[in-house]
Amino acid sequence: xxxxxxPRLARIQPFFARRPFLGTATTTSPSFASYSSQxxxxxxxxxxxxxxxxxxxxxxxxxxxxxxxxxxTLSPAEYHILREKGTDxxxxxxxxxxxxxxxxxxxxxxxxxxxxxxxxxxxxxPGFWDSIQKAVREQPDKDGRRVEIVCNACNSHLGxxxxxxxxxNPPPNERxxxxxxxxxxxxxxxxx
Numbered sequence: 001x002x003x004x005x006x007p008r009l010a011r012i013q014p015f016f017a018r019r020p021f022l023g024t025a026t027t028t029s030p031s032f033a034s035y036s037s038q039x040x041x042x043x044x045x046x047x048x049x050x051x052x053x054x055x056x057x058x059x060x061x062x063x064x065x066x067x068x069x070x071x072x073t074l075s076p077a078e079y080h081i082l083r084e085k086g087t088d089x090x091x092x093x094x095x096x097x098x099x100x101x102x103x104x105x106x107x108x109x110x111x112x113x114x115x116x117x118x119x120x121x122x123x124x125x126p127g128f129w130d131s132i133q134k135a136v137r138e139q140p141d142k143d144g145r146r147v148e149i150v151c152n153a154c155n156s157h158l159g160x161x162x163x164x165x166x167x168x169n170p171p172p173n174e175r176x177x178x179x180x181x182x183x184x185x186x187x188x189x190x191x192x
Contacts, residue, residue: 050172052130053161054137054152063108063154074107081181082107082156085148090124092180097126100188106181108154112136113176113183121167121175125159126183128176129169136176149176158182 054060065073070083080086094103103113103126112135113128121127137152138161149158159178167173 051138051174052133052136052172053149053174054134056137056139058134058152059137059155060134060152061155063110063151065154070107078106078181081179085142085157086179087159088125088179088181092125094126094178094180094183094185095124096120097185099185102186102188103128103178103183104186105151105154105156105158106184107156108151109184110135110151110153112151112158113178115188119167119169121177123175123177126178126180128178129167129174130172131176149178151182156182 067083071079074082081088098115098118098120100115102111102115103118104111111132113131117128117130119127119129131149135152136149136158138147138149141148141160146160147162149161150156151158157179159176159182162175162177163173165175167175
């Protein structure tokens with residue numbers, strides 16, 4: 001059991017204890033300095049080979065355009081999310097949608113996910129346990145803690161990817177936490 005060293009340390013210990021990249025909780029109370037150094041030393045960790053995501057060195061970018069063209073074709077809200085790496089408010093239009101079909105990039109219309117990959121993750125954004133092979137690329141987020149996902153064809157921001165959270169999804173059991181603004185749903189033919 002962790003000892004309480006200070007009110008500040010007591011607040012951050014649970015935060016760091018549940019983050020797998022910082023190690024497991026110890027039986028003695030580590031100092032705030034050791035937690036801080038662990039947090040600062042986190043670096044992007046490559047996933048297991050089971051992922052369908054393209055890696056940073058597998059950038060495609062064949063549908064990318066100059067920012068002036070994106071500004072002309074996307075709405076201000078779409079531009080903010082897709083190109084400036086913004087985040088939708090909780091509960092977007094696709095969070096609770098489970099119809100048959102395909103999810104494509106809102107910017108370039110590249111297929112990214114199928115409805116069979118979507119699951120109810122309860123986070124407030126659409127969650128997918130996998131992606132179409134090499135359609136989504138993961139890369140270190142600028143915050144140094146998370147892993148960003150982008151459309152591999154046009155480099156537009158989709159959201160973030162998380163692993164090993166305890167969901168009972170099939171391998172690779174990832175959670176692609178995607179902004180609703182970043183994707184468009186195309187219903188399956190003959191449905192809806």
